[in-house]
Amino acid sequence: MNFLEKKICEEGVVLSPTVLKVDSFLNHQIDPLFMKQIGCEIVKRYKDEKINKILTIESSGIAPAVFAGLELDVPVVFARKKKSLTLTDGLLTSRVYSFTKQEENEISVASKFLNAGERVLIIDDFLAHGEAALGLAELVKKADAHICGFGIVIEKSFQNGRQKLLDKGYRVESIARISEMSADGITFLKSEVLST
């Protein structure tokens, strides 16, 4: 088991066969040292990609994204889920459907923070049906920037997000890949971790 899989087994709560709660280190309380390790692991996988921007989405993508940004020394931009009072002009937007909330939302980022030609790594906390990931990819495409790939903390591999991204030709790197989960336990797909 890798360091994240171990943590998920110790602290994760399986709310249903499709929903995992990890609020002790990722979704509510944040374990900074642990998040640093996650950020470094994502960066290692993309070390040859000359990334110069990281894009994530508020709020739970921000912690792993910031640590990846610290490691790479590149800016981290997070897409907003709600319209900001101060963020009105020059917006890039896309629509994201949430299966958990069963609603569609517009996400946005100021166009001045995503520029043509930039090499962007997209980071998020979970990959489920891939809707958030595809919405973020849309923002990068609208900016005429390049998507180097996705760095995902926890992938629920029994949902179709990874396949949707692969079908579009994107690279997907997930630190933990869950193949099945229930109150009795969590099963992982093999995921090679480069950190010690």
Ligand code: 5GP
């Ligand atoms: P997707 O767009 O891939 O269907 O879902 C990804 C988004 O939904 C993530 O940004 C994450 O916030 C949320 N999400 C999806 N599944 C889970 C889950 O099992 N647990 C938690 N905590 N969040 C999830």
